[in-house]
Amino acid sequence: MEPGGAKHGFMRNTLVRVFLFCMLVIALRFAYLVVIRGETCDDVGGFCFFSLPENLDIISGAGKFAKSSSSAIISLSGRKAPSRPEKIPDPWAADGFQKSVRFYTSIFEDLFSESILKPSSKVLCVDTEDGADVYALREMGVKDSVGISKKAFKPLVISGQGFKQPFKDEVFDFIFCGGEVVEKSLKLGDFASEIRRTLKPEGFLVIHTRSSDTYSFESLLGLFNFCRMVMFRDIDGFDSKMRVIRTVVLQKSGVEENRNQVIETAHHHSRNGCSVPGYKQDLIKKAEPLIEEEPQKPWITLKKNVQKIRYLSSLVDISFKPRYVYIDVGSRSYGSSIVSWFKKQYPKQNKTFEIYAIEADRTFHDEYTYKKGVTLLPYAAWVKNETLFFEINEDPGHKNVVKGRGMGRIQPGQSSSSGSSSMGNVDQIQGFDFAMWLKNTVSSRDYVVMKMDVEGTEFDLIPRLFETGTICLVDELFLECHYNRWQKCCPGERTTKYEKTYGQCLDLFTSLRNSGVHVHQWW
Numbered sequence: 001m002e003p004g005g006a007k008h009g010f011m012r013n014t015l016v017r018v019f020l021f022c023m024l025v026i027a028l029r030f031a032y033l034v035v036i037r038g039e040t041c042d043d044v045g046g047f048c049f050f051s052l053p054e055n056l057d058i059i060s061g062a063g064k065f066a067k068s069s070s071s072a073i074i075s076l077s078g079r080k081a082p083s084r085p086e087k088i089p090d091p092w093a094a095d096g097f098q099k100s101v102r103f104y105t106s107i108f109e110d111l112f113s114e115s116i117l118k119p120s121s122k123v124l125c126v127d128t129e130d131g132a133d134v135y136a137l138r139e140m141g142v143k144d145s146v147g148i149s150k151k152a153f154k155p156l157v158i159s160g161q162g163f164k165q166p167f168k169d170e171v172f173d174f175i176f177c178g179g180e181v182v183e184k185s186l187k188l189g190d191f192a193s194e195i196r197r198t199l200k201p202e203g204f205l206v207i208h209t210r211s212s213d214t215y216s217f218e219s220l221l222g223l224f225n226f227c228r229m230v231m232f233r234d235i236d237g238f239d240s241k242m243r244v245i246r247t248v249v250l251q252k253s254g255v256e257e258n259r260n261q262v263i264e265t266a267h268h269h270s271r272n273g274c275s276v277p278g279y280k281q282d283l284i285k286k287a288e289p290l291i292e293e294e295p296q297k298p299w300i301t302l303k304k305n306v307q308k309i310r311y312l313s314s315l316v317d318i319s320f321k322p323r324y325v326y327i328d329v330g331s332r333s334y335g336s337s338i339v340s341w342f343k344k345q346y347p348k349q350n351k352t353f354e355i356y357a358i359e360a361d362r363t364f365h366d367e368y369t370y371k372k373g374v375t376l377l378p379y380a381a382w383v384k385n386e387t388l389f390f391e392i393n394e395d396p397g398h399k400n401v402v403k404g405r406g407m408g409r410i411q412p413g414q415s416s417s418s419g420s421s422s423m424g425n426v427d428q429i430q431g432f433d434f435a436m437w438l439k440n441t442v443s444s445r446d447y448v449v450m451k452m453d454v455e456g457t458e459f460d461l462i463p464r465l466f467e468t469g470t471i472c473l474v475d476e477l478f479l480e481c482h483y484n485r486w487q488k489c490c491p492g493e494r495t496t497k498y499e500k501t502y503g504q505c506l507d508l509f510t511s512l513r514n515s516g517v518h519v520h521q522w523w
Contacts (some may be wrong), residue, residue, distance in 0.1 A: 005190070010114055014382070016363065027239055038221075056216070062514050066196070074440060077114070081294075095431065097130060097132055097135075100130070100132035100133075100134075101132050101135050101136045101139070102180070104132055104133040104135075104136035104137075105136045105139070105140065107178075107235075107247065108136060108137060108140060108142075109140070111206065111249075112140070112513050115141070116174070116204050116206070116230070116249060117174055117204070117288050118142075118173075119140075119141040119143075120144075120173075121142055121144070121145075121174045122144045122145075122171065122172050122173050122174070123137055123144065123145035123146070123173070123174045123175070123176065124145075124146060124147070124148065124165075124167070124171075124172045124175045124176070124198065125137070125145065125146070125147040125148070125157075125176045125178070126147075126148060126162045126165075126175060126176065126177045126181055126195075127148065127149055127150075127161065127162045127177070127179075127181040127184075127185075128147040128148070128149055128155070128156075128157055128178065128179070128181075129149055129157075129179075130153055130156075130157075131147045131149075131153050131156025131157040133176060133178055134146060134147040134156040135156055139180060144231050146158060148160030148161065148162070148165060148166070149161075162177070162181060162182075162185055162191045162194060162195075163185060163186075163187040163191040163193075164189035164190070164192045164194065165198050167198050168198075168439050169197050169198065170197075170198065170199065170200045170201065170202070170203075170504060171198050172198055172199055172200060172203060172475060173200055173203050173204070174203060174204050174205075175195060175198070175199050175203070175204070175205050175206070176205070176206050177195075177205070177206065177207045177208065178208045179208060180208060180209055180210060182207055182209060182220070182223075182319075182320065182340070183209060183211065183317075183319035183320060188223060188320065188321065188322045189322030189323060190324065192223050192224055195224065195499075196224075196226045196252070199252050200252070201252055201253075201254055202251060202253075202254075203251070203252050203352075203490075204230070204250070204251050205224060205227055205249075205250040205251070205252065206247065206248070206249050206250075206253075207220070207247075207248045207250070208245050208246070208247060208248075209245070209246050209248065209331065210237075210244065210245060211246070211317045211319060211320070212234065212244070212246050212396070213316055213317055214279035215279060215280075215315075215316035215317070215318075216316060216317035216318070216319060216320055217232075217246075217248075217285065218279065219318070219319075219320035219321055219445075220248065220320040221250075221448075222320075222444065222445045223320050223321075223322060224250055225445070226252060226253065227250035227251055227252050227253060228250065228251055228253050229248070229249075229250055230249040230250060230251050231249050232246060232247060232248045232249065233246070234241065234246050234247075235247055260276055271275075274386075274469070274471065274472040274515045274516050275472075275488060276514075276515065276516035277516075280516040281516070283312065283315060283316065283518065284513050284516070284518060286310060286315055287310050287410060287513070287518055287520070288305070288308045288309055288310050288520070290506065290509050290510070290513075290521060291305060291521060292506065294502035294503075296486060297486070297488075298485045298486065299488050299523075302521060302522075302523040303523045305418070305521055305523070306523055309520050311346065311347050311476070312347055312475060312476045312518040313346070313347045313348065313476075314347050317349075318349055318351065318404055318447050319349070320353075320356075321445065321446060321447040322349045322353070322445055322446060323354065323442070323443075323445075323446040323447070324348070324352065324353040324354065324446070324447045325353060325354045325355075325356070325441075325442050325446055325447070325448045325449070326342055326346075326353045326355045326356070326449045326450075326451075327355075327356045327358070327448065327449070327450045327451070328342070328355070328356065328357050328424055328450075329358045329381050329434070329450065329451065329452040329453070329454055329461075330357065330358065330359065330381075330453040330454045330455070331357035331358060331359045331364075331451075332359060332361070332364055332367055332450075333364045333367055334357070334364075334367045334371055334374070335367075337453075338355060338357060338374065341353075341451075342449075342451070346449070351447075352373075354373070354375070355373055355374045355375065356374075356375050356377060356441075357374055357375070357376050357377065358377045358379070358380075358381050359376065359377075359378065360378070360379055360380035360388075360390055360427075360429045360431075361390070361427075362378070362427070365378050369461055377432075377437075379429065379430045379431060379432045379452060380429050380430070380431040380432070380457075381432070381434035381457070381461060382431030382432060382433065382434060382457070382460070382461075383433065383434070383435070383454070383460050383461065383464045384431070385430075385431065385432050385433050386431050387428060387429070387430060387431070388390065388428075388429050388430070388431040389429070390426065390427045390428070390429045391426050398468070400457070434461055434464070434465075435461075435464045435465050435467075435468040435470045435482050436468070436470075438465070438470045438473060438474075439468065439470045439473070442473050443473070446473075447475055448473055448474050448475050448476075448477070449475065449476045449477075449478075450474050450476070450477050451477075451478040451479075451522065452477065452478070452479050452522075453478065453480040453522065455482055456482040456497075456498050456500070458479060458480075458481060458482070458508070459500060459504075459508070462479075462508060466511070467487040469515060471512070471515055472515070472516070474517055475517075475518040476516060476517070476518040476519075476520075477512065477517050477518070478519075478520050478522040479508075479509070479512070479519055479521070479522050480521075480522040480523060481500075481505035481508060481509070481521070482497075482498045482500065482505075483500045483501055483504065484497075484498050484499065484500065484501060485497070485498075485502070
């Protein structure tokens with residue numbers, strides 16, 4: 001073969017490969033834009049695979065024709081579209097779509113009559129799939145309205161999501177969140193932040209939710225704490241799946257407030273710095289009763305009591321929380337209570353919890369090295385930042401070192417010269433101000449669950465939480481209180497390990513419940 005022929009063949013093969021590669025890139029771009037995003041144009045380069053008709057107008061009802069171009073759509077940019085075509089697209093003519101339009105029209109008519117919504121309002125409908133709410137608005141004369149959804153449905157809905165909106169700051173006079181989109185959001189904190197960013201001062205936020213219990217309603221108001229509540233009402237739902245809908249109307253204020261509104265006229269109690277509304281008192285009354293009389297066999301009575309626990313998340317809807325946090329104070333091994341109890345048994349309502357494990361015993365630290373979703377704090381929860389001494393009782397004859405490892409106790413007054421005893425050893429550890437850490441880690445809007453098993457240190461930590469007001473940040477607490485209980489090994493004898501009495505433990509539990517904390521006697 002001549003060298004020239006080989007060269008031409010190589011060039012031809014190269015060009016074919018380049019051409020096929022370019023076609024593959026275009027096909028992938030088409031699939032991403034059209035199938036996944038629902039767009040037809042690249043926002044960056046302005047290239048379009050195809051364009052929707054500029055004269056497409058979706059204002060008229062199904063099957064109607066345009067009479068003039070004067071009622072054409074006006075977009076957010078202010079451009080007027082040409083006259084409408086002879087026939088509207090089939091999706092908007094479907095019975096289901098038109099039923100949705102009629103439903104939303106009745107909602108918006110009421111808001112018109114109350115001057116919450118106006119024809120001149122610039123409106124955003126959040127996470128609307130088919131744009132029926134946008135259609136209803138435009139049909140009623142609110143021309144400057146648009147919807148966003150993960151997949152666009154032009155010209156009603158463009159690409160965007162509630163927690164990541166493609167708009168500038170303070171654009172909209174009115175934002176509508178229908179179809180339970182708030183509680184369905186996977187990023188509630190970002191969702192609320194984006195609403196705050198794009199809603200104008202004094203603008204209105206209208207939310208549809210099926211949650212009607214006071215706890216979830218208060219959580220909803222706390223989520224959007226940059227707004228004041230205007231009103232709420234319950235209306236008939238769209239279909240059998242949602243028979244009753246609560247319409248909540250909020251108005252953005254100039255100053256963000258951290259407030260605890262209460263809809264009902266119940267009396268607020270203030271205990272230890274916490275504002276305890278009536279609905280929280282009612283929830284605590286629904287919890288399992290505290291064991292008033294000291295059990296003669298606590299290792300049996302308290303263990304059985306765990307089966308009677310009425311979890312807070314089994315009594316209320318916890319959907320309107322920006323974060324879900326579980327804090328295990330005295331966690332020991334990863335499988336001890338995080339896995340065996342919290343992950344397997346606690347009713348989490350399909351929410352993903354951030355988990356913090358606080359454990360001073362170095363024996364268990366390596367277990368957390370590769371555990372995803374768990375943050376280990378390898379220190380002792382204490383009332384201030386200082387060096388402590390940690391006494392650990394062990395069973396030296398136990399084959400399994402971890403299982404033979406006793407519970408560690410803080411000894412703040414012990415000197416390093418005290419050495420070790422035949423029954424245990426003393427480690428020097430770092431203690432940290434648990435109350436201040438809690439204050440800097442969670443907020444009053446978060447849903448915080450805590451388990452505390454700290455071998456008597458609860459009588460130091462709990463008063464510190466009251467003193468700093470951080471106890472108000474805890475929604476539910478599972479507390480093991482250590483006292484001079486009757487010993488299993490020796491009938492008629494009490495343990496000398498702890499000085500507190502059962503009565504003092506009971507007082508601790510009572511004060512927590514009076515402060516609005518859903519606390520349980522833990523074993």
